[in-house]
Amino acid sequence: MKTLVSRCPIEEAMQVLSGRWPTLLLYYLKDGTKRFSDLQRDNPTISPKMLALELRKLESAGIVQRTEFGGYPLRVDYLLTPAGLRLVPLIDALGAWWEGVAEPGPAAAAGVPQDGAPAR
Numbered sequence: 001m002k003t004l005v006s007r008c009p010i011e012e013a014m015q016v017l018s019g020r021w022p023t024l025l026l027y028y029l030k031d032g033t034k035r036f037s038d039l040q041r042d043n044p045t046i047s048p049k050m051l052a053l054e055l056r057k058l059e060s061a062g063i064v065q066r067t068e069f070g071g072y073p074l075r076v077d078y079l080l081t082p083a084g085l086r087l088v089p090l091i092d093a094l095g096a097w098w099e100g101v102a103e104p105g106p107a108a109a110a111g112v113p114q115d116g117a118p119a120r
């Protein structure tokens with residue numbers, strides 16, 4: 001992770017939540033406990049290595065709890081901690097905001113015509 005420039009709480013939160021995957025992982029974990037394979041299935045374009053790194057980052061930030069069950073095969077469950085659960089309304093609000101500005105679809109908000117050609 002990059003070094004913090006200031007001790008601003010927004011900068012610290014963004015250090016943990018920035019990037020493509022952390023908020024998506026929180027979105028899928030808001031429904032309850034998931035296994036690694038469930039999260040991989042929910043996010044099929046993330047590599048197993050990146051998924052493990054992002055989950056460790058969220059775990060070290062106190063947002064995700066990892067529970068390991070002995071036996072073979074090893075079973076690991078992930079769930080949101082109380083701190084992670086406090087982020088759920090923010091994730092929901094972010095999704096609601098996007099749905100409001102992206103009408104009728106994400107391409108329109110990005111200035112891309114529906115046929116996929118770049119806007120001029």
